[in-house]
């Protein structure tokens with residue numbers, strides 16, 4: 001299990017988690033089983049899940065081929081309050097989880113005071129995801145025992161609610177009593193488990209006082225050797241031979257056999273060939289093709305993502321072209337791959353919806369977003 005650092009800005013970590021999951025799935029081999037085995041889990045607050053746009057943006061990607069992570073488990077810790085705000089003032093739908101309905105997700109509402117119900121809901125969610133590969137939402141209804149933070153006095157804003165909460169038995173007490181009543185365990189056994197657990201929390205708390213966190217704790221193995229901004233790093237020469245660039249340039253201007261290119265595209269492709277041959281007046285699109293192509297030739301995975309990236313927002317890229325009769329696409333990658341059978345990694349140019357914030361975390365390796 002790995003945990004992603006969560007910035008204060010509520011929910012903005014979601015696309016990062018999904019991007020990380022997708023990268024893991026990709027580098028594990030990207031088979032159906034790999035997608036099943038890497039499970040993204042997002043923990044939400046009730047107010048944040050209902051209120052933050054990025055939740056919708058992230059869920060909107062769930063069924064899109066090039067962004068699908070085989071389903072995300074969403075757990076809403078629904079303490080029925082957002083800092084000082086009651087649900088009635090922070091959303092327009094009855095349930096905090098209602099956004100899930102827009103995507104036809106199964107939604108399990110469960111009682112946070114009933115640990116068995118919660119664990120049953122989570123098990124069912126995992127089974128669902130395993131079987132159907134879609135998002136699942138758990139709406140765990142609970143309450144907040146104290147204020148939002150150490151300085152908060154919840155009685156200022158919700159005096160009636162907090163009087164009721166003060167009188168309410170803790171989840172632990174309710175569950176212990178239930179197990180004892182049902183004869184699952186004796187009072188003594190319950191106490192033994194409670195003491196053992198509290199003691200282990202206590203010793204961890206003591207150990208935390210001398211624990212020195214290491215920056216590397218946050219970096220996964222793929223970043224081994226990556227220099228932090230505080231360390232000096234060497235800029236590696238990344239240039240390639242002129243012949244290589246010429247080769248890629250010509251390939252980027254090559255029309256595959258039997259492919260019906262648009263009339264105007266024919267001109268562009270001919271111009272590419274000429275630019276590559278003569279090595280002068282190379283335009284932006286061809287320069288990019290040379291950059292991506294040379295990375296591919298070195299066996300790098302290149303993923304370019306954004307709404308119009310295949311063609312390029314200003315019709316400058318044409319990394320993928322369409323046959324005018326069949327609308328079949330051909331990408332620079334395919335043209336290069338026919339030449340480079342040995343190539344292990346792939347070049348993916350994916351279109352996506354308009355909003356860029358999901359894309360922050362969606363790229364296993366960013367070469368750029370638009």
Ligand SMILES: Cc1ncc(C[n+]2csc(CCOP(=O)(O)OP(=O)(O)O)c2C)c(N)n1
Nearest residue numbers: 008009010045046047048049079081082083
């Ligand atoms: C985008 C954003 N807006 C506002 C805040 C300030 N803020 C921090 S917690 C919070 C309430 C969140 O309520 P909820 O999602 O129900 O989570 P809870 O704290 O109840 O677990 C707010 C408004 C923030 N951190 N990020």
Ligand SMILES: [Mg+2]
Nearest residue numbers: 046079081082
């Ligand atoms: Mg809340």
